[in-house]
Amino acid sequence: MICIYHSKDLDGWTSAAIVKSKYIDAKLIGYNYGGHLPEIKDGEPIIIVDVCFSMEYMEKLARKSRWNLKWIDHHISQIKEYKNFIGDGETFMNAILPQQDENVAACELTWRHFYPNIPIPEAIRLLGRYDCFGHKGTDEEQKIFLFQYAARAKASNPDEAAFFINATEEDIDKLLKEGDIIYKYLCVEAKQQYAKRFTIELDGYYFACVNTERLNPVNFGIKYHEDKANDIYYYDGFASFWYENGQWTYSLYNENGQVDCSEICKKRGGGGHRGAAGFQTNNVILK
Secondary structure, X not given: OEEEEEOOOHHHHHHHHHHHXXXXXXXXXXXXXXXXXXXXXXXXXXXEEOXXXXXXXXXXXXXXXXOOEEEEOOOHHHHHHHHHHHOOOOOOOEEEOOOOOOOOOHHHHHHHHHOOOOOOOHHHHHHHHHHOOOOOOOOOHHHHHHHHHHHHHHOOOHHHHHHHHOOOHHHHHHHHHHHHHHHHHHHHHHHXXXXXXXXXXXXXXXXXXXXXXOOOHHHHOOOHHHOEOOOOOEOOEEEEEEEEOOEEEEEEEOOOOOOOHHHHHHOOOOEEOOOEEEEEEOOOOOO
């Protein structure tokens, strides 16, 4: 059994950990958009979680697995591409996707699929609510923020993310206290980073931009939509970028619902959610 997972965030690591808990001998292969596509042997069963390739390559993988391929994902841009690809025809793989307009993370989908009769563990639920923005505007918003940042300090791969499957109430309380300390520090750091912003324009939208890895200012009380990109327009979104493995990675964010970040990134070979998405490029200068 091969499990290909998104290698850059807790949702991907936790989804892979859940697969590993179900299939102990599964070989885990991490992948991030823009990286090298994995080589798979003929006849190997494949599970792909929280990530996707081009539909042509997905079909190629399905053929190599002798049609024993399962894809679990929740990113809207990839789901749209998949539905456009198959049209009204039969699917070429077992796709486990959100039902209708359901807002759910990959780790939640993965757990429900493999353990349908067992409630989602609380730690996994907290991680999932953050990743799909399900915490926004709820009474749990701050709690989920704190848990997320403590979890990032706790795990950076599927083996470490396995901790969340059996995390106790005591474990969660401890992480929340640690998260509170981390979050207060990050708020100060985020304001310092945001002060270094400059403006970029993508598809007619203005983004405040900072050269740092994965910064979403709203998470730290910074209301960038209230700041002006120039004398006329306010910022439509926020972008952070960094150099990694010979490429520039961009993460785009939007909080007011007026910009579909997934569509902007899809045009550039990436994808993600409407409010948060990413892509990679060889050239730091964007058009």
